[in-house]
Amino acid sequence: MATIDALRARYDTAGQGHLFTFWPQLSESDRAALASQLESLDIERVNRIYKKAVSAEQDATAAEASIEPLPQGASDKVTSGSEKEAEWRATGYAAIARGEVGVLLMAGGQGTRLGSSAPKGCYDIGLPSHKSLFQYQAERIARLQQVAQEEAGKPAGSAVVPWYIMTSGPTRRETQEFFKTNAYFGLKPENVIFFEQGAWSLKLARTIIPWT
Numbered sequence: 001m002a003t004i005d006a007l008r009a010r011y012d013t014a015g016q017g018h019l020f021t022f023w024p025q026l027s028e029s030d031r032a033a034l035a036s037q038l039e040s041l042d043i044e045r046v047n048r049i050y051k052k053a054v055s056a057e058q059d060a061t062a063a064e065a066s067i068e069p070l071p072q073g074a075s076d077k078v079t080s081g082s083e084k085e086a087e088w089r090a091t092g093y094a095a096i097a098r099g100e101v102g103v104l105l106m107a108g109g110q111g112t113r114l115g116s117s118a119p120k121g122c123y124d125i126g127l128p129s130h131k132s133l134f135q136y137q138a139e140r141i142a143r144l145q146q147v148a149q150e151e152a153g154k155p156a157g158s159a160v161v162p163w164y165i166m167t168s169g170p171t172r173r174e175t176q177e178f179f180k181t182n183a184y185f186g187l188k189p190e191n192v193i194f195f196e197q198g199a200w201s202l203k204l205a206r207t208i209i210p211w212t
Contacts, residue, residue: 007038014043033169040198090151096144097152102162103141107175119171122178134178138163138185163192172196
């Protein structure tokens with residue numbers, strides 16, 4: 001691990017030295033955790049991405065790019081109970097049955113504004129059932145899997161919708177324990193993938209967005 005002075009100098013050069021503002025007040029364990037997170041980030045690359053995004057927006061504004069209607073056939077609408085709705089629903093179920101659908105949940109925040117220090121997904125939001133957000137979402141995924149495999153005529157357990165749950169460092173342990181305590185709300189543990197926001201999620205995003 002780089003020395004703290006070298007790490008601080010690197011972030012000062014990148015214009016992010018304020019991240020060390022409360023360093024003197026941190027405990028040794030908190031300092032180690034913060035230093036590890038900061039060292040894992042490619043802050044210079046983050047700055048390049050930011051500058052590129054700002055430049056692109058400025059170029060678009062300067063060019064006064066006009067917003068035009070979508071081309072014919074690029075969008076559609078349906079009414080409840082229509083043939084088109086049934087067609088789209090069948091298309092979705094077929095994709096699930098083929099293993100082409102997953103769910104990505106951004107769950108890194110704590111429920112401090114709700115009066116709780118627990119991850120937001122663990123919070124009782126006041127439903128008559130007193131189900132947490134995690135339970136509510138897990139049961140919807142389980143139901144989707146069941147309906148998709150029934151629609152496709154496949155055996156029970158064959159349709160899988162992997163659930164990727166992004167946590168933050170402070171919420172990961174409690175989130176995973178919550179799922180274990182509740183037996184993953186009926187989902188198979190191997191289909192619920194936890195990962196922390198930060199370097200790993202940046203790598204995941206790079207497979208989708210070709211940043212420079």
